Amino acid sequence: MKAALSQFNSEGESLIIKRVPYVHDAEYLREVIDQARADGAALAYTLVLPELRRILQEEARDLPQVDIMGPMMDALSLVMATEPKLKPGLVHRIDEEYFRKVEAIEFAVKYDDGKDPRGITHADIVIIGVSRTSKTPLCMYLAHKRIKAANVPLVPEVPPPEELFKLPPRKVIGLTIKPEQLNIIRQERLKTLGLTSSAEYASMERILLELDYAESIMKKIGCPIIDVTNKAVEETASRVLEIFYKGERNKYV
Structure with a gap:
């Protein structure tokens, strides 16, 4: 419509x-229709429901009219294997889902790694665990499912925020995580940082200490583990979503 109108708008006429x-x-x-008739307007419409069209x-x-949606749907019906849903407003629902996803991603970035405890109270899910248990990748994956997830690292020397x-x-x-696998993961992490794997x-002593501490915090909260x-x-995200939607608690899985 805008492109077509640009061909007719002239100085002094809008x-x-x-x-x-x-x-x-x-x-x-x-x-x-009555209003358009009173205004002497042309009608361009994107009505999905056949009865309204x-x-x-x-x-x-008696009015000039252009069916924008109908011919496009008719053409697509010739090449698509499915019938049209014939439900108005679907494109707006898609837009809404997209913006919820963007909001969730921004939330995960802002409240990653316990940077701001205020995020805990606004999150749909809070992920807790020791370092290198994939908390951040999990939160980002959940964000793409439109779930606002914050994560908090559990370190013996740093008390968890009270909000938790x-x-x-x-x-x-x-x-x-099993201590043996965490040991391998952390050694690889040290190598990528150019540090000695003996840090x-x-x-193993440090890993066992952290895992025991983390388990004590999780049991105190009474959360699923x-x-x-x-x-x-x-795979982890699938289980998190299952717990989130079913409201499971106090389970080792």
Whole structure:
């Protein structure tokens, strides 16, 4: 419509597009037709429901009209294996889902690694666990499912934020891992940083201390605990979503 109008607008003359959304019933449609007739307007429409298109075509025969949606749907019907849903407003629902996803991704970045405890109270899910249990990748994966996830590292020397203990246990998910695998993961991490693999961070003694501490915090909260040993992020996320939607708690899985 804008492209077409640009060919007609001239100095001293302005043509206007008047948008009329949410035309979902015949009564409202007839009001729109009467208004267009009173304004001497042309009608361009994207009505999905065949019955409404028929009413407009018959009752606005005296008005110039362009069916924008109908011919496109007819053409697609010739090449698609499925029938059209014929549900108005689907594109807006898709847009809404997209913006929820973007919001969730921004949330995961902002409240990653316990940077701001305030995120805990606003999160759909809070992921807790020791270092290198894939908390951040898990939160980002959940964000793409439109879940606002924050994560908090559990370190013996740093008390967890008090907000963590005020949440319903079902909103907190604890991640644990077999010490042998965590040892390998941390050694590889040290190598990528150019550090010696003998550092305390990757020592078995330190790992056992952290895992015991983390388990004590998780039990205090009463949250579900997922063993991520040899699990892909997608697999862990699937279990987290199952717990989230079913409200499970107090289970080792």
